[in-house]
Amino acid sequence: MNLQSQTAAQKRSFEVLVINDRCKECGLCIELCPPKVLDRLDNYNNFGYRPTYIKDEAGCIGCKICEYACPEFAIFVRKVDKK
Amino acid sequence: MSDGKLVFTHGNGAIVEGAISAGCRFYAGYPITPSSEIAEEMSNRLPKVGGIYVQGEDELASINMIVGASMAGAKAMTATSGPGFSLMQEGLGLAIATETPVVIVDMMRAGPSTGIASKAWQGDIMQARFGSHSDYEIISIYPWSVQEAFDLTVESFNLAERYMTPVVLLGDAILARMRERLHIKAPDEMNIILRKKPGESSENYLPYKRDQFLVPAIASFGEGFFVLKDSLTHNERGYYYEKPEVQEKYVKGINEKIEKNARDIEKWDAVLTEDAEVVIVAAGTMARVAYSMIMEARKKNRKWGLFRPITIWPFPEDQLKNATKNARYIIVIEMSTGKLVYPVKWSINENARVRLVSWLNYEAPSPEELERLCEKEMNG
Amino acid sequence: MEELVHPLERYLRSEKLPHMWCPGCGIGTVVQAFLRAVDELKIEQDKIVVVSGIGCTGRIPQYVKFDGAHVLHGRAIPVALGVKLARPDLKVVVFGGDGDLASIGGNHLIHAARRNADLTVIMVNNFIYGLTGGQVAPTTPKEVVTYTSPYSPDSKPVDAVKLVSAAGASFVARWSTAYPVLLKESIKKAFNHRGFSFIEVISQCPELFGRINGFKSTYDLYQKIKRIGIIRRGISPYEAKYDWNTEISLGEFVNFDAPSYYDQLKEIIERARGEGK
Numbered sequence: 001m002n003l004q005s006q007t008a009a010q011k012r013s014f015e016v017l018v019i020n021d022r023c024k025e026c027g028l029c030i031e032l033c034p035p036k037v038l039d040r041l042d043n044y045n046n047f048g049y050r051p052t053y054i055k056d057e058a059g060c061i062g063c064k065i066c067e068y069a070c071p072e073f074a075i076f077v078r079k080v081d082k083k
Numbered sequence: 084m085s086d087g088k089l090v091f092t093h094g095n096g097a098i099v100e101g102a103i104s105a106g107c108r109f110y111a112g113y114p115i116t117p118s119s120e121i122a123e124e125m126s127n128r129l130p131k132v133g134g135i136y137v138q139g140e141d142e143l144a145s146i147n148m149i150v151g152a153s154m155a156g157a158k159a160m161t162a163t164s165g166p167g168f169s170l171m172q173e174g175l176g177l178a179i180a181t182e183t184p185v186v187i188v189d190m191m192r193a194g195p196s197t198g199i200a201s202k203a204w205q206g207d208i209m210q211a212r213f214g215s216h217s218d219y220e221i222i223s224i225y226p227w228s229v230q231e232a233f234d235l236t237v238e239s240f241n242l243a244e245r246y247m248t249p250v251v252l253l254g255d256a257i258l259a260r261m262r263e264r265l266h267i268k269a270p271d272e273m274n275i276i277l278r279k280k281p282g283e284s285s286e287n288y289l290p291y292k293r294d295q296f297l298v299p300a301i302a303s304f305g306e307g308f309f310v311l312k313d314s315l316t317h318n319e320r321g322y323y324y325e326k327p328e329v330q331e332k333y334v335k336g337i338n339e340k341i342e343k344n345a346r347d348i349e350k351w352d353a354v355l356t357e358d359a360e361v362v363i364v365a366a367g368t369m370a371r372v373a374y375s376m377i378m379e380a381r382k383k384n385r386k387w388g389l390f391r392p393i394t395i396w397p398f399p400e401d402q403l404k405n406a407t408k409n410a411r412y413i414i415v416i417e418m419s420t421g422k423l424v425y426p427v428k429w430s431i432n433e434n435a436r437v438r439l440v441s442w443l444n445y446e447a448p449s450p451e452e453l454e455r456l457c458e459k460e461m462n463g
Numbered sequence: 464m465e466e467l468v469h470p471l472e473r474y475l476r477s478e479k480l481p482h483m484w485c486p487g488c489g490i491g492t493v494v495q496a497f498l499r500a501v502d503e504l505k506i507e508q509d510k511i512v513v514v515s516g517i518g519c520t521g522r523i524p525q526y527v528k529f530d531g532a533h534v535l536h537g538r539a540i541p542v543a544l545g546v547k548l549a550r551p552d553l554k555v556v557v558f559g560g561d562g563d564l565a566s567i568g569g570n571h572l573i574h575a576a577r578r579n580a581d582l583t584v585i586m587v588n589n590f591i592y593g594l595t596g597g598q599v600a601p602t603t604p605k606e607v608v609t610y611t612s613p614y615s616p617d618s619k620p621v622d623a624v625k626l627v628s629a630a631g632a633s634f635v636a637r638w639s640t641a642y643p644v645l646l647k648e649s650i651k652k653a654f655n656h657r658g659f660s661f662i663e664v665i666s667q668c669p670e671l672f673g674r675i676n677g678f679k680s681t682y683d684l685y686q687k688i689k690r691i692g693i694i695r696r697g698i699s700p701y702e703a704k705y706d707w708n709t710e711i712s713l714g715e716f717v718n719f720d721a722p723s724y725y726d727q728l729k730e731i732i733e734r735a736r737g738e739g740k
Contacts, residue, residue: 024486024487031685049486071495073491073495135548151541152545303550305510308530309529315533
């Protein structure tokens with residue numbers, strides 16, 4: 001599986017993790033995201049879809065609408081451990 | 084519970100006793116003549132032994148409920164007649180595909196379609212074998228007496244559990260309602276078989292992997308195996324893959340499981356066939372009359388014998404060949420336009436000696452009437 | 464780089480993912496809500512059996528890590544009931560589409576409701592027969608077309624909520640994929656409900672239903688579903704609307720306590736044994 005993890009933006013409270021090869025580019029997460037921090041990558045996964053990625057790491061409010069809406073178990077949100 | 088006693092009952096009642104003795108604790112059925120007494124007796128007896136009786140809303144519910152119950156580990160049965168048996172074919176196919184043991188009783192009646200509900204017929208013999216679509220093998224048994232109805236019901240459950248397959252127990256309206264003496268065997272007089280359990284649960288568990296007898300050890304639900312039972316073509320893991328090799332292996336497995344074990348499964352009876360010049364082939368109720376007929380014939384020094392397939396499917400081919408090797412005539416007698424005659428012809432691979440007496444009267448013939456018809460076939 | 468594991472991964476047959484549902488299909492969302500409900504209630508994973516019929520929704524057991532059966536079209540309910548009665552300690556859930564449960568399976572749906580059968584039935588309603596390529600279903604509104612209703616459906620659709628309620632169901636709810644959290648909460652309630660629970664989930668079929676009716680994207684169809692799915696509280700199922708133009712009422716319409724089918728069978732067994740052999 002081709003994985004992607006958004007790391008090391010100090011301001012962010014949440015990280016959005018996408019399992020690239022599960023994404024089928026349906027666009028629901030991108031459209032439904034309230035602060036509009038998600039977008040499509042330019043490159044394709046192994047099934048020919050362009051997966052979602054988080055374009056503004058600090059902007060995620062952790063609402064998990066993307067996680068709950070995703071039909072693919074491809075995207076989920078985690079609270080960042082702030083030390 | 085049965086404890087070794089003698090009763091006077093009908094064929095339907097004997098089947099109920101046999102089922103309960105075999106450990107059947109789940110029955111889902113729909114009333115249909117001439118099998119309704121089985122449902123009635125089960126609704127009475129099962130709760131008393133802690134079992135469950137469900138009257139399905141139709142035969143489709145009934146067959147699918149017993150498959151579900153068996154998937155969860157219960158010994159389950161239903162009983163019907165021709166019209167209901169037709170409805171159950173898809174469900175039977177589900178039991179075949181998922182290799183789920185169930186017993187389906189078909190008390191044959193005059194047909195086609197609604198026919199005459201309370202009158203015997205033997206027309207479903209091919210349907211028992213080929214009623215559902217596509218390629219499968221089945222075990223089908225046809226008792227000829229009340230005692231056999233009991234014994235063979237127990238045997239049906241044993242075969243179902245042993246080979247992880249549905250078993251069609253055939254009967255007819257005469258067997259269903261005729262009354263004879265029945266010895267309900269005590270538990271220690273019988274051998275009861277339970278399906279093989281898989282070993283330890285693991286990530287590598289293959290529910291449909293076959294043992295040396297080609298039978299898989301399929302976990303029941305609720306045993307911690309996360310087993311998937313799929314009506315789609317599946318591999319040993321139980322997973323559907325649209326691949327030719329998966330289809331081929333799957334179809335072969337389902338069929339060879341019965342085919343390659345046929346010698347162990349088949350049952351028959353050969354009466355005075357060693358030196359017989361005329362071998363009568365009959366099953367079920369017609370075999371009762373045929374038996375009287377050949378015994379009478381022997382009294383007149385005529386060398387007649389009777390070959391009675393008890394498992395109609397798999398048909399005891401080699402045994403028939405053996406029993407008829409000296410015969411000039413092989414007369415198949417059945418109460419239908421002719422069904423049993425086909426596996427007879429296939430078994431011995433020729434038509435010349437085989438004759439058919441097709442009895443289309445739903446009242447069983449007398450031995451004399453039958454003898455006259457056999458004579459006609461041989462002389463005509 | 465760490466291996467990414469979805470929070471619900473333990474409930475998935477991961478080796479089978481990505482699943483066969485089209486991009487944007489709502490079935491995956493329904494599965495997620497179901498798995499969350501199981502997870503939050505901490506139901507033991509080996510105490511659940513999922514049974515499904517044929518159709519896109521019917522593929523659910525292939526992707527979730529529970530005991531499962533993928534059986535015949537319309538017959539998931541009797542199979543599930545057989546499982547439950549043989550092993551009453553297990554939690555049995557039926558998944559089916561509108562084409563499966565409300566059409567060929569309609570009779571079993573009615574009688575399961577009548578019996579208060581110990582099952583949770585989740586019907587994904589995408590107004591179409593999806594797996595076979597997009598034919599009309601008994602739930603298809605008259606205002607849309609499908610591949611076997613190019614002129615429009617010939618009859619009014621059936622509202623499964625009303626049908627099941629009239630048959631005597633003791634728990635009836637309808638949600639949509641636009642409200643996955645409310646759906647999850649309703650599923651949790653259904654799991655703890657005695658006897659029969661029925662949850663209809665309005666869902667999007669973007670590739671067939673959406674495309675043939677001019678919805679240009681998943682989100683387009685999703686918005687329509689979100690717009691007409693109006694949450695109502697305290698109304699009876701017969702006041703619920705099922706109108707493609709104005710409203711498909713969502714919410715919980717029926718919830719009463721009554722002896723389940725297994726309760727009734729147990730009582731019969733007790734009575735039978737009490738009367739002696």
